Amino acid sequence: MWGMRVRTPLAAFVLAAGLFVSVLASSALFVSQGYRDSIRRGEEKAGIAAQIVAVHFQWLIEASRQSLRRIDDTLGYRPELLATAMLGDLDDAIEGLPQNVEVRLFDRNGREILSTAPRGEINIADRPYFQELRDGAAQVISQLLIDRITGERSFIVGRRLWRSGKFAGVAVIVVPTSLMSQVWLNLDLGPDSAISVVRKDGLIVARHPGLAEGSAIGSQVVPEGLGRQESGTYRRVSRLDGVERLIGFHRVSNSELIAFAAVASEAALADFNRRIVRISVIAVPVFLALLAMTVWVSRLLVVDRRRRLEAEESLAQNKMLLREIHHRVKNNLQTVASLVRLQPLPEDAKRDLSRRVAAMAMVHEQIYRSDRLDTVDLSMYLRELVGEVVQAFGANSKVELGLEPAKIDADRAMVVGLIVTEVVSNSLKHAFPGEHRGQINFSLTIGDDGQIRLTIEDDGVGFDPQAVKAGLGLKLIDRFAQQLGGRYEISGNGGLRFVLSIPVAMHQQSGP
Structure with a gap:
């Protein structure tokens, strides 16, 4: 009895510890799974957003290139347009572009000669994109720039003008990065989110929210190991503002550009964090209930063990009694067989009766010797x-x-x-x-x-x-x-x- 009292609290403790570990493991699994699901959903959202940005930018670049091609063709057979101060007669050439873009023409020395919105003469001879076109590039897309006249953040889609086998100047379309703000709003990526387009050399072409001119994210645009994948996601702390984000990327077709959409990790985990708070609020009552259940289970163990021992003892006694009964029945049947043989009956009759009684007695002998009753x-x-x-x-x-x-x-x-x-x-x-x-x-x-x-x-x-x-x-x-x-x-x-x-x-x- 003393041994039972010692083992019962231990069993209750083991059971409580098992339940505690089970609840803890289940909670950890729930938290871990919830965290992974939130991150996965954030990555999926960033990946889809990057694809949308890439498609939008692809359309913008293609439309700009086609407009520049039409401008080049129009100036080729209507050189008199260069004698005007504006490009108003080229409306058909730039049809389809957003209204707030500008078209500008520069001579071979980088001086502005024509513009859709003249605001004063400027010279772009020191701009890297002009130098690339002058040195032989047919088309370029510049890095993020600050417009020298308007002060707005923008980028350039430029085309080299070639006349009589010589460099004659450049035609450019100035695209303000403010165009990306509406795309960013429509994507609804949450606070601290960002969308951007980056050149293969790591220089930013456009970003919202905006950054200063010339900001770069390094020569390695995507993490090592992703290679030339068309799209993907990764997680990184931005070197531009120190915010950890889930970043989706998608290459812009027919260009050396990559579109990015970044969702702040904190925003992606917002719902998860709220669930953790709610779980924490109910955790204390759960553990109190577990403690109460431990006490209750301890009492049940005491009662159950006592009843089980009583039942086992009773069962053992019943088995012993049944075996004894079968043994006595067998002995009684053998006695009956002996009495039959003593009766004044024909020998055949006595022998038959004895065998039948012996057959019955043998069954009881089998039961007596077996574990099954x-x-x-x-x-x-x-x-x-x-x-x-x-x-x-x-x-x-x-x-x-x-x-x-x-x-x-x-x-x-x-x-x-x-x-x-x-x-x-x-x-x-x-x-x-x-x-x-x-x-x-x-x-x-x-x-x-x-x-x-x-x-x-x-x-x-x-x-x-x-x-x-x-x-x-x-x-x-x-x-x-x-x-x-x-x-x-x-x-x-x-x-x-x-x-x-x-x-x-x-x-x-x-x-x-």
Whole structure:
């Protein structure tokens, strides 16, 4: 009892610790999965946004290039337009571009000669994009610039003008980066988000929110390992403003540009953080409930262990009593068999009664020696029973046993034993007259149809089944077979053949 009291608190503690670990593990799994899901959704949002920015920029670049091509063609066959101060007659050439873009023409020395919105003469000879066009580039897209006249952030899409085999100047379309603000608003990426377009050399072409002229994000635009992937996502702390973001990128078709969309990690995790706060609010009541449950479980363990020990003790006593009962029944049946042999009856009658009583006693002996008190292994029971019957007759016939294990309840095993006793007794008495030494074969199998089949055969002289129908033995066999819910076949042509088929388990019938 003292040992039980020591182990019960330990069991309660182990159970509580197990529950605590389970709750903690489940919470950790929930938090981890929620965190990963939030990051994944943020990355998906950034990737889709980058693709939208890339498509928008692709359209803008293609429209600008086509407009510059039309301007170049128009000036080629209408050189008189260069004598005007404005490009108003080139409206058809720049049709389709956003309204707030500007078109400007510069001569071979970088001086402005024409503009859609003249605000004063400027010279771009020191601009890198002008130098690239002068040195042989057919088209360029500049880095982020501060317009020298308007002060606005913008970038340039430029085209080289070539006349009579010589460099004649450049035509450029000035695109203000403010055009990206509407795209950024429509994407709704949350606070601290950003969209940008970057050249392959790492220089920013356009960004919203805006940055100062010439800002670069380094020569490595995307992390190492992504190579020439068309699109993807990664996570990084920006060197421009120190904000950690989930970044999606997508290459702009037909250009050396890459579109980026960045979602702030904090914004992507906002819903997750709110869920964590709500979980934290209910965590304390949960753990208090766990503590209360631990106390309750401890009490249940004490009661359960006490009842289990009582039940085990009672079961052991019942098993012992049942074994004792079966042992006494066996002894009583053996006493009955002895009393029968003392009665003034014909020898055949006394022998038959004794064998039948012995068959019943043997079932109780099997149960007494077995761990199971409700079933009997029919093969073991018949093996011992046949040996006892053959020994009782003192017969010298050979017996072959081919018995498969088959478990049936004790009452039905006893009835099967009585049938076998009758059949074997008759075979030993009548099948082998004189000194004839014969053979009796036994077979016990369980078929796929759930039927136990017992076959008894001998090579004796045989008999006429019609002649033995009136005998007591066959009447007993018939009654026993009905009691088992089975059927039998018997023939005596050229030796005995007896086949008994019974179900493995009797089906209980309900109702009237």
